[in-house]
Amino acid sequence: MTEATSATPAPDALAGVLADAPFVRLVATDDGDAVAAAGLLARALRAVGTPFQVRVSRDPVPDAGDDAVAVTVGADRGPHAIPGTGRPASTDAFAIARALCDDPDPVVALTGVVAAGSVPGTDGSGDALEAAERAELVRRRPGVALPTADVADGLAASTLVRTPYSGDAEAARATLADLGLPADLDDDAHRRLASLVAVDVADAEGASARAASAVERALRPYETVGDAAPFETVGGYADVLDALAREAPGTGVALALAADPSDGLRTAALDAWRTHGIAAHRALDTATTGRYDGCLVARVDLAEEATAVLPTIARLARDFRSPEPVAIAVDETAGRLAAASIELAEIGDACRSAAGEAGGDGWGTADRGGIAVDESEDGDITSALAALREAL
Numbered sequence: 001m002t003e004a005t006s007a008t009p010a011p012d013a014l015a016g017v018l019a020d021a022p023f024v025r026l027v028a029t030d031d032g033d034a035v036a037a038a039g040l041l042a043r044a045l046r047a048v049g050t051p052f053q054v055r056v057s058r059d060p061v062p063d064a065g066d067d068a069v070a071v072t073v074g075a076d077r078g079p080h081a082i083p084g085t086g087r088p089a090s091t092d093a094f095a096i097a098r099a100l101c102d103d104p105d106p107v108v109a110l111t112g113v114v115a116a117g118s119v120p121g122t123d124g125s126g127d128a129l130e131a132a133e134r135a136e137l138v139r140r141r142p143g144v145a146l147p148t149a150d151v152a153d154g155l156a157a158s159t160l161v162r163t164p165y166s167g168d169a170e171a172a173r174a175t176l177a178d179l180g181l182p183a184d185l186d187d188d189a190h191r192r193l194a195s196l197v198a199v200d201v202a203d204a205e206g207a208s209a210r211a212a213s214a215v216e217r218a219l220r221p222y223e224t225v226g227d228a229a230p231f232e233t234v235g236g237y238a239d240v241l242d243a244l245a246r247e248a249p250g251t252g253v254a255l256a257l258a259a260d261p262s263d264g265l266r267t268a269a270l271d272a273w274r275t276h277g278i279a280a281h282r283a284l285d286t287a288t289t290g291r292y293d294g295c296l297v298a299r300v301d302l303a304e305e306a307t308a309v310l311p312t313i314a315r316l317a318r319d320f321r322s323p324e325p326v327a328i329a330v331d332e333t334a335g336r337l338a339a340a341s342i343e344l345a346e347i348g349d350a351c352r353s354a355a356g357e358a359g360g361d362g363w364g365t366a367d368r369g370g371i372a373v374d375e376s377e378d379g380d381i382t383s384a385l386a387a388l389r390e391a392l
Contacts, residue, residue, distance in 0.1 A: 011092065014071075014080060015099035018045060021069035024052040027060040029365060030249060030311075032115025032242030033084055034074030036108050037093035039256025041071070044097035044104055046257075054257070056249035058370065059363030075365060085366055088116035091124035098127075106132035107229045107237070108256060110222065114145070114238035120222055137228035143190030144197050145221035145235020147270065151185075151193065152176055154232075157277030159312050160218035160239050162211065162320035163200040167281030175200075194219050206321055210342070214319035230261045230269070240269050243276040246308040280312040287313070287329070289321070294392045295339075296322035297385065298329045307331060310338035311368060318342055326392055328385065335373040335381045339364070339388065350391040358384035 018024055024045055028034035038054050045052045062070035062078035069080060073093070076083035082092045090112025097104035109128035110120045120138075121129040132138045144161070146154030155161070155176075156169035165171035179196055181189045198219060202212040221233040231237040244252030248268070255261055255269050279302075287298040298317045302309065310329045318327035318340040326345065330337035341347045348364025351371050355362030358380050360373030371388065373379025 011095035011099050014082075015096050017069055017080060018050065018071075018096070019048060019100060021050055023066070023068040024050055025063045025068050025070045026052060026054045027062060027070070027072055028054070028056050028245075029060055029074030029084075030056050030058045030245045031074060031368075032238050032245055032252075033088045033090050033112040035241055035245045035249070035252045035256050036112030036115060036238075037082060037084070037089040038073045039253065040090065040093040040097045040104050040108055040112075041073070042253075042257050043108075043259070044100040047101040054253050056245060056253060059361075084116065087123040088113045088118050088125065090116065091128065094125075094128045103131075105259070106135070107137050107224060107234060110138070110234045111229070111237045111241055114217065114235045115242045117217065119217060120234065132222075132228075137225055138222040138234060139225055140220060141190060141223050142187050143185070143194050143219070143221060143223075145218045145233045145239070147231035147233065147236030147240050147273065149232055151181075153274070154236065155197070156281075157274045158218070158236075158239055159243065159277050159280060159316060160235060161197055161201055161215055162204065162207075162281070162284075162316050163197060164204050165200075167278045167285060169278075201320065204320075208321055208323050210322070211320040227260070230255070230258075230266045239277070240273040243273040243312070244269060246311060247276040248272040276309055276312065279306050280309040280316060283309060283329075284313050284316055284321070287317075289317075291324065292389055293324075295324050295326040295328055295389060297389075298327065300329060300331050301333055302331050304334060307334050307336050310336055311340070311370065314338040314340040314368070328388065330381065330385055332381055335360070335375050335379060336370065337381060337385055337388070338370045339368065341367045343367070345392070350388055354384050354387035354391055357387045360384055 026038045028038040060072050071080045073082045074084045082089045090109045094109035106128040113125045148154045152173040155172040201215040221235045283300040287300045290297045313329035325342045328339045347369040351362035351364045351369035355371045360379045362371045371384045373381045
């Protein structure tokens with residue numbers, strides 16, 4: 001199946017369609033930007049009294065039938081789509097939500113922007129940043145973007161960075177003890193922490209040349225002020241939402257929808273994020289890697305229930321380990337692989353094509369994708385990997 005092409009609608013035009021709809025079905029790709037964007041739209045629909053449904057899919061197809069309006073978020077499919085190509089889907093969703101109702105949550109919009117790999121204030125997110133700063137919901141400070149006040153816990157599970165202590169909270173705690181930070185971090189302590197992380201990322205064994213620039217989006221974070229968000233920083237919130245989109249999508253949607261998340265929801269979100277991040281780092285620690293023309297392949301062996309971390313492993317390898325523009329994480333036992341590209345290389349279409357040759361299913365977007373095969377039905381993930389490498 002190939003991507004259908006449709007122009008991104010003007011915010012006022014799609015807002016008008018949604019305002020007149022008897023029911024709206026939102027289907028989002030399994031990433032933090034799309035889930036944040038869907039959350040913004042759903043909150044706006046709730047504010048104007050329009051019934052809606054939100055779901056997350058690795059390969060979203062707009063629901064057909066009845067009189068509902070279907071909107072795909074994160075993929076360019078169907079008559080109503082917010083594709084997130086060229087700029088984060090959350091920036092368009094914020095504009096559409098603003099046309100529908102007063103004061104959509106700019107922190108959720110900025111969370112999606114960071115999850116998309118962008119920086120607040122760029123790629124069309126200037127309005128959301130201005131609204132957040134005007135309402136004193138965020139402030140920029142030195143340091144590292146983490147969701148928790150417990151720095152060691154945050155560094156161990158964060159997928160925004162890849163350090164020697166990623167995946168190991170005790171090693172992170174020992175490193176921080178050597179740094180001698182105060183219990184309450186002031187701006188100077190945050191600067192020292194950021195310097196430590198930046199150096200440790202760049203100097204880590206196996207770090208790619210790209211690692212030094214990839215870590216930048218985790219530094220000088222936007223801190224959330226007061227009760228503006230359930231987590232300490234916008235970047236930390238983005239890290240949690242991106243993990244939830246794959247690990248626990250129902251929790252991710254609930255979080256993006258909640259104007260005031262309960263303690264139980266916040267705890268569930270952090271638990272899923274922590275499990276996801278630590279599993280991804282530990283899998284990459286033990287991966288067998290091979291470099292090919294145009295891509296790095298990391299072979300991992302995950303528990304069957306842990307394959308949701310494959311896209312995160314691929315992204316971490318791409319950003320911090322791969323000298324090539326594409327990284328592929330493959331679990332041959334599970335019959336799955338995930339690919340991430342630093343360039344817009346239509347990875348999703350390449351995965352669909354390769355999967356077709358190997359008797360499997362492929363999906364994805366311009367910069368990431370995946371393949372799953374059922375070897376009991378003559379699927380072959382090794383053949384799918386070879387076909388994908390050839391397509392690249």
